Structure formats: structure tokens, C-alpha cells
Amino acid sequence: MSDTAGQSLGLVEPKSVSFDETLRLESDGQLNGYTLAYETYGDLNAQHSNAILVCHALTGDHHAAGYYDDSGKSTGWWDNMIGPGKPIDTNKFFVVCSNNIGGCSGSTGPSSINPESGKPFGTDFPIVTVKDWVHTQAQLSDYLGITQWAAVVGGSLGGMQAMQWSISYPQRVRHCVLIAAAAKLNAQNIGFNDVARQAIRTDPDFCDGNYYQHETSPSRGMRVARMVAHITYLSEDMMGQKFGRNLRKKAKFDYEFTPEFEVESYLRYQGDAFVNRFDANTYLLMTKALDYFDPAAETGNDLTTALSPATADFFVASFTSDWRFAPERSREIVRALQSNKLNVSYTEVACPQGHDSFLLEIDDYTRVLRAYLNRVARRLDKSATGARE
Amino acid sequence: MSDTAGQSLGLVEPKSVSFDETLRLESDGQLNGYTLAYETYGDLNAQHSNAILVCHALTGDHHAAGYYDDSGKSTGWWDNMIGPGKPIDTNKFFVVCSNNIGGCSGSTGPSSINPESGKPFGTDFPIVTVKDWVHTQAQLSDYLGITQWAAVVGGSLGGMQAMQWSISYPQRVRHCVLIAAAAKLNAQNIGFNDVARQAIRTDPDFCDGNYYQHETSPSRGMRVARMVAHITYLSEDMMGQKFGRNLRKKAKFDYEFTPEFEVESYLRYQGDAFVNRFDANTYLLMTKALDYFDPAAETGNDLTTALSPATADFFVASFTSDWRFAPERSREIVRALQSNKLNVSYTEVACPQGHDSFLLEIDDYTRVLRAYLNRVARRLDKSATGARE
Numbered sequence: 001m002s003d004t005a006g007q008s009l010g011l012v013e014p015k016s017v018s019f020d021e022t023l024r025l026e027s028d029g030q031l032n033g034y035t036l037a038y039e040t041y042g043d044l045n046a047q048h049s050n051a052i053l054v055c056h057a058l059t060g061d062h063h064a065a066g067y068y069d070d071s072g073k074s075t076g077w078w079d080n081m082i083g084p085g086k087p088i089d090t091n092k093f094f095v096v097c098s099n100n101i102g103g104c105s106g107s108t109g110p111s112s113i114n115p116e117s118g119k120p121f122g123t124d125f126p127i128v129t130v131k132d133w134v135h136t137q138a139q140l141s142d143y144l145g146i147t148q149w150a151a152v153v154g155g156s157l158g159g160m161q162a163m164q165w166s167i168s169y170p171q172r173v174r175h176c177v178l179i180a181a182a183a184k185l186n187a188q189n190i191g192f193n194d195v196a197r198q199a200i201r202t203d204p205d206f207c208d209g210n211y212y213q214h215e216t217s218p219s220r221g222m223r224v225a226r227m228v229a230h231i232t233y234l235s236e237d238m239m240g241q242k243f244g245r246n247l248r249k250k251a252k253f254d255y256e257f258t259p260e261f262e263v264e265s266y267l268r269y270q271g272d273a274f275v276n277r278f279d280a281n282t283y284l285l286m287t288k289a290l291d292y293f294d295p296a297a298e299t300g301n302d303l304t305t306a307l308s309p310a311t312a313d314f315f316v317a318s319f320t321s322d323w324r325f326a327p328e329r330s331r332e333i334v335r336a337l338q339s340n341k342l343n344v345s346y347t348e349v350a351c352p353q354g355h356d357s358f359l360l361e362i363d364d365y366t367r368v369l370r371a372y373l374n375r376v377a378r379r380l381d382k383s384a385t386g387a388r389e
Numbered sequence: 390m391s392d393t394a395g396q397s398l399g400l401v402e403p404k405s406v407s408f409d410e411t412l413r414l415e416s417d418g419q420l421n422g423y424t425l426a427y428e429t430y431g432d433l434n435a436q437h438s439n440a441i442l443v444c445h446a447l448t449g450d451h452h453a454a455g456y457y458d459d460s461g462k463s464t465g466w467w468d469n470m471i472g473p474g475k476p477i478d479t480n481k482f483f484v485v486c487s488n489n490i491g492g493c494s495g496s497t498g499p500s501s502i503n504p505e506s507g508k509p510f511g512t513d514f515p516i517v518t519v520k521d522w523v524h525t526q527a528q529l530s531d532y533l534g535i536t537q538w539a540a541v542v543g544g545s546l547g548g549m550q551a552m553q554w555s556i557s558y559p560q561r562v563r564h565c566v567l568i569a570a571a572a573k574l575n576a577q578n579i580g581f582n583d584v585a586r587q588a589i590r591t592d593p594d595f596c597d598g599n600y601y602q603h604e605t606s607p608s609r610g611m612r613v614a615r616m617v618a619h620i621t622y623l624s625e626d627m628m629g630q631k632f633g634r635n636l637r638k639k640a641k642f643d644y645e646f647t648p649e650f651e652v653e654s655y656l657r658y659q660g661d662a663f664v665n666r667f668d669a670n671t672y673l674l675m676t677k678a679l680d681y682f683d684p685a686a687e688t689g690n691d692l693t694t695a696l697s698p699a700t701a702d703f704f705v706a707s708f709t710s711d712w713r714f715a716p717e718r719s720r721e722i723v724r725a726l727q728s729n730k731l732n733v734s735y736t737e738v739a740c741p742q743g744h745d746s747f748l749l750e751i752d753d754y755t756r757v758l759r760a761y762l763n764r765v766a767r768r769l770d771k772s773a774t775g776a777r778e
Contacts, residue, residue, distance in 0.1 A: 024610070027644035127644040187628035187652040191620045194653040195613060201607040201646065220591040227584045228617055231577060236712075239576035245683065253681060255416035255516040257590065257673065260680065263576040264583040271587070284646065291649065292642060294634065319637055323625075 006085030009041050012066030017143055022083035029126025036140050037106025038062045038098035042090030050380050051146045052096040055154035055161035058286050059278055061105035064097040080361045087370035092377040101136055102128040102285040111283030123209030128294045131243035134164045148172050151376055155179040155358035160293045166310040175376050176312040180322055180358040182329035183303050184294035192232055200280050209281055218248040218280045230270045235321035235354035239287035303336040313343040315372045320350045395474030398430050398589055401455030406532055418515025425529050427451045427487035427494025431479030439769050440535045443486040444543035444550035445639045447675050450494035451719035453486040469750045476759035481766040490525055491517040491674040499670030512598030518680045523553045537561050544747035545567040555699040564765050569711055569747040571718035572692050573683035581621055581697040582676040585614035589669050598670055607669045619659045624710035624743035692725035702732040704761045708746035711741045
């Protein structure tokens with residue numbers, strides 16, 4: 001726990017910036033202008049060399065750290081990692097996190113009003129990809145005056161964005177931190193995503209994606225989607241330790257369809273909570289972006305070639321109990337980076353928490369990440385400007 | 390393939406038997422009489438000593454082998470394993486398989502007419518358990534004049550029934566064959582089952598389980614339930630080999646919500662096919678029976694004590710790539726049987742097909758099962774009657 005010692009950022013405020021120009025997307029779709037919601041923590045130094053971009057995962061957003069009020073319910077999703085004295089130390093770094101387009105937390109997404117129709121985009125919102133997100137994040141970087149990131153950091157789908165940054169904008173990434181990531185989804189991953197999508201899209205309240213106008217939402221489908229996803233975020237062992245076959249505050253079975261086991265209550269609770277905080281069309285888009293990500297597809301399925309533009313130093317971390325993106329998926333990335341003669345630090349953290357580990361306070365994990373970012377901070381002093389080394 | 394050599398049984402016919410007496414269930418519910426649909430293959434010998442009971446798994450039924458017509462679409466679910474010259478050799482054995490109560494293939498279940506109301510039972514059908522099934526199978530044994538089974542055989546949920554037979558009726562089981570089974574579900578297994586149940590029960594067409602009267606069925610929920618279950622029947626490696634990231638007969642992404650990847654089409658197809666052949670209330674009941682099964686719960690969570698009544702010889706098989714009921718779950722059973730000084734043969738088959746392996750023709754698997762059952766057949770000759778050895 002000492003490794004996540006440090007203070008909270010306290011009250012933070014979301015910001016937003018709008019770009020007027022037409023954004024052409026990888027899917028051939030386009031947005032006639034768009035808004036990015038984002039937050040920043042810490043101070044940008046005079047050389048503009050101490051900025052870290054944090055990329056969020058499937059259901060995250062720009063509110064990565066601090067809180068909006070004293071309710072205790074508005075804490076950022078990576079508050080344990082970001083703050084003064086924390087592993088991503090805002091005493092040293094200027095930290096930026098934006099909500100991806102297609103999102104539902106302030107950036108332009110399916111629930112935003114389509115200026116052309118005056119109604120929410122719904123399913124008229126185009127498919128967006130990891131490449132598109134990185135492109136919009138680069139526009140945000142320009143706006144913020146950040147020529148080169150000291151580090152681009154992400155876990156899971158966020159790690160895919162960090163990887164894409166190292167390929168699309170090698171000169172703008174000095175260090176690249178990939179946590180619990182993969183270079184592409186496998187068939188099982190895609191299968192689970194499609195289960196979620198089918199649950200949502202076949203919910204009668206989905207209304208072909210235009211549920212906003214009907215003042216409803218596909219909450220049944222979203223609930224099921226979240227329940228199944230949640231199982232894949234945990235490990236079998238962790239679920240065994242946490243729930244086992246424990247019954248809900250009773251000694252005997254009721255032999256009814258009400259939840260008998262604690263694990264049923266837990267998953268249903270997670271499903272219900274998700275329905276209230278997330279937009280279904282956004283969830284569909286985010287899972288599609290996961291499916292499509294595969295930089296090696298453009299280089300004859302050779303990941304080494306796909307990563308050959310990269311010049312950053314890399315930190316790669318995986319978790320032994322993560323079966324969604326197992327350590328072997330990270331090792332595949334590490335081998336490709338090493339084949340490109342890049343500097344790579346790799347750590348495989350032994351822990352039972354599964355894929356969710358990247359969000360948690362796990363000593364071995366936070367210690368190595370802190371140490372790595374301390375090195376990044378020390379190198380800032382040697383860097384006169386934000387230019388390439 | 391040579392190990393599943395043998396002939397097809399050819400045309401077979403389902404039978405049924407009705408029992409008038411009241412069946413009291415473990416759940417405290419009861420049925421005022423019930424019908425079992427069953428099939429038999431081969432001939433019962435004069436001593437009634439050569440009978441094998443095959444117990445079906447989650448979505449199986451009594452139609453285990455042979456076919457009903459020449460359409461090629463009515464083949465039994467274990468036809469590769471049961472027949473003249475096949476591993477479960479009907480030249481040697483009299484094979485019996487019945488549809489479990491709660492089922493939807495002819496035995497009394499939720500879609501049967503409740504004689505008291507004149508309408509389908511729907512959710513008035515009581516919760517049934519593995520113990521209840523074994524009890525009804527024992528009544529069928531009495532009806533067929535089988536005092537002792539040469540073997541009780543089952544895979545997955547069928548293996549749980551075979552295990553329960555060895556505990557509830559030790560004198561009636563000479564050999565017990567447990568394939569890809571587990572002594573209880575773990576939290577992850579229960580979680581996946583509850584995802585399936587919630588998908589079905591929250592489908593508006595579920596109509597609180599009385600969809601029969603509304604001439605509809607919760608097909609959207611069933612489809613999603615089957616899709617997610619199917620992922621857990623396969624292994625990650627097998628899905629990788631079979632589908633990988635292959636696109637559906639095209640070179641590029643459409644960037645649409647139509648299926649892009651082969652794995653999506655496959656799972657949706659499996660989901661749709663299931664809707665047409667299975668009753669939702671039965672699926673709910675079968676998954677509950679899985680959840681509840683835990684013989685060691687009655688003996689202070691000590692499986693050795695739970696299995697101490699057993700006197701059978703055991704054959705236990707697991708599959709290396711099965712992550713639903715991994716080999717360690719079978720080894721746990723083997724250790725408990727060995728602690729009871731019972732004869733146990735255990736085989737761990739190395740193969741990539743996952744949990745579904747138990748249904749497939751896999752050389753190493755069919756060879757050891759054939760060899761074991763050949764030994765069972767040889768011992769028949771030494772057994773004067775169906776009594777205990």
C-alpha cells in the first residue's frame with residue numbers, strides 16, 4: 001500500500017475543447033467537428049516536456065483522478081495511481097486524460113446532438129477506431145501545446161491506444177506504457193464482445209439505436225452485457241476466493257430463481273450499476289474499436305514490422321491471472337519491440353485479480369510503474385525541449 | 390478414428406413410461422406423477438447384468454444414438470460413442486438413456502400440461518436437482534428390471550448424475566464413468582449460468598415463464614445464453630485455430646454491426662439453432678440443477694466423506710483444454726475416490742477442443758473409454774446375476 005501512498009488531487013474540474021474541422025475516420029465516416037472532454041492534473045513545465053497522456057479503457061472516461069464533490073461517489077477511475085506523490089506523480093508530471101470520441105461523458109458521441117438533424121446521433125454515429133482516437137488525441141496535444149509526450153500510458157484498450165500512438169506519432173511519444181494490453185483481440189475476445197452486442201442490440205428497448213427519442217434504453221441487454229464482461233475481468237481463482245459457493249446471508253437454498261449465491265447478487269449489482277452510468281451505443285462502439293484493433297493486419301500479420309516506426313522506450317506489464325489479455329499477449333508485444341531493438345522493460349505481476357488488476361493497488365505493480373515513471377521524470381531534466389532525444 | 394469404428398444403430402424409436410405415484414423433490418416441491426421419455430439400444434441379457442445407463446448433459450436428451458429418419462438431421466447426440474462395435478458397444482451392452490424430468494423432449498417438464506390447471510406448467514414446474522433425476526432414473530431401472538447397472542456413464546452434468554448414483558444407490562452401480570465432470574460448480578461457473586438465466590428471464594417475451602400461452606418464447610435471451618455458453622464449451626486455442634480473426638468471405642472490414650468476423654457468425658448461428666430446439670424454462674431448470682449440485686455440502690465440504698458410500702469402480706476422464714471443468718476438478722474427484730480405497734482409472738486427455746471434447750471423437754479418449762468398457766464387459770461373464778460382486 002505504501003507504493004500508492006500520496007495525496008488525492010482533491011477537487012478537479014472537467015474541461016472541453018471543440019474542433020471545427022471535419023474529422024475523417026478510418027471507417028470512411030466523418031464528423032463535421034467534434035468536442036473532446038478532458039481533464040488535466042499538475043502543471044505543464046516551461047519546456048512542455050513533462051506531459052503524460054493517460055488513455056482510458058472500455059468504459060472509462062476523462063475523469064481519471066481527483067473528485068468532483070465530497071460525496072465520495074465521484075472519484076476518478078485511476079485515482080489510486082494519479083496524484084501528488086502517487087506513481088503517476090502530479091508533482092512531477094502534467095497529466096492529461098480525454099474522453100474518447102464515441103464516448104458518453106462529454107466528448108462527441110452517439111448521445112450527442114447531431115447538428116445536421118437536431119436529434120441525437122444514435123446509430124448514425126460512425127464507427128470509430130483506436131487510430132481515430134489517437135488522431136483526435138493528437139489534435140488535443142496540439143491545442144495544449146504538447147509536441148511530445150513524456151509518456152503515453154494506458155491499460156487494456158487504453159494500452160492499445162498507447163501502442164497506436166507509438167506507431168502513428170513516433171516522434172511525439174518518448175515513453176510508452178502498455179498495461180494488460182494485447183496487439184489484437186483473439187476469437188474468444190471477439191466472441192465475448194459479440195455476446196454483449198447481441199444482448200444490447202436485440203433488447204426491444206434498443207429501438208434500432210434510437211432509444212433516446214423513446215425515453216428508454218436497452219437496460220436489460222446492457223445488464224447482461226456487463227455481467228458477462230465482469231466475469232472476464234476477474235479470474236476464476238479470484239471469484240473463488242471472493243465468493244466461492246457462499247450463499248446470500250442464509251444457510252439453505254430457497255430453490256427459487258431469486259439469487260441463491262453471492263456471486264449472482266454481485267454480478268447483477270454490477271450489471272444494474274452499469275446501466276445507470278453508461279450509454280449503450282457507446283458501449284457498442286467501444287467494443288467494435290477493440291475488435292478492429294490489429295496494427296499487424298496492415299503489415300502481413302507481422303507485429304515486428306507493424307511496430308517498426310516506434311522510437312519510444314516501452315514499459316509493458318501483464319498480470320498472471322489475466323485470462324482476457326493473458327501475459328503471453330504482452331510477451332508477444334515485448335518480443336516484437338525487442339526485434340525492433342527498442343528499449344523495453346517488461347514485468348509480469350503475480351496476482352489473483354485477473355484483468356481488473358490494472359486498475360487496482362497491487363504492490364508489485366505500482367512499485368515497478370512508480371520506479372519506471374521516476375526514471376522518466378529524471379530524464380526530463382536532461383531534455384532541453386520537447387524535441388526528440 | 391478407428392477407435393470409433395463400428396456401425397450405426399440405424400433407426401431407433403423413443404419410448405416412454407409414466408409413473409403415477411407422487412414424486413417428492415429435493416426442493417420440497419412435488420409432481421403428482423410423471424413421464425420419462427427414454428431409449429434403449431442393444432439387448433438386455435438373461436441375467437440383466439449388461440445394462441449401461443447414459444446420463445445426458447445440460448441440453449441433451451434421451452436420444453443418444455441412432456436416428457429417427459434418413460434426413461441426416463436426427464442423429465443422437467452421442468452416436469459416435471454408442472452402437473454395435475463402438476466404445477459403448479451395443480453388441481455387448483443394453484444401453485438406456487432417459488430425458489431428465491424438467492426436460493423438453495418428452496419427459497415431464499415445464500412445457501408439459503399440468504393436469505391440475507390444464508395449462509403448461511411454465512414456472513409452476515418445481516426446481517429439480519441431480520438427486521431427483523437419479524431417483525427417477527432408479528424408478529426407470531426398476532421398471533426395466535435392472536437391479537444393478539454394469540455402468541452408469543455421463544459427461545459434464547451427466548457425470549454429476551453418475552456420481553450421485555454412486556452415492557445414492559451404491560449397490561446398483563458396478564462401474565461409474567465420469568467424463569469432464571466436477572464435484573460442484575465454482576463461482577465462475579455459477580456466474581456464467583446466471584448470465585444465461587438473466588438473459589432469458591429479462592427477455593420481455595419470457596412473460597414470467599408463461600410464454601407458451603402467449604405463443605411466443607424468449608428467443609433473444611436464449612440466443613444470447615447459448616452464445617455465451619458456447620464460448621465456454623470451446624477453448625481459447627480451439628477458437629483461435631478454428632476462427633482466429635478470419636473475416637466472413639471478404640478482405641476488408643465493413644465497419645458495421647453486421648458480423649465482421651467468422652466467430653461472430655458462428656456464435657450467432659449456434660444461438661439461433663438453439664432457440665429452435667430447446668425450451669427456455671427447461672434451460673433455466675437445468676442450469677439451476679448444475680448450480681445446486683454439491684454432494685460434499687452435506688458432509689462438511691469433505692468430498693471424501695460425501696463419496697464414502699460409493700462401492701463402484703470408477704473411470705474418470707478430463708480434457709486438458711477444458712476450462713469450464715478443468716482437469717483439476719476431475720483430479721479432486723479422483724483423490725476423494727482414492728481416499729475411499731476405491732478402484733479408479735483416471736485419464737487426462739491432451740486435446741484442444743475444450744469442454745465439448747466429451748462429445749467428440751478424440752482418439753486417445755475413445756480408446757481408453759473403449760478399453761475400460763471392454764473390461765466391464767469381460768467382468769459380466771463372471772457375474773452370475775445383477776447382484777453385488
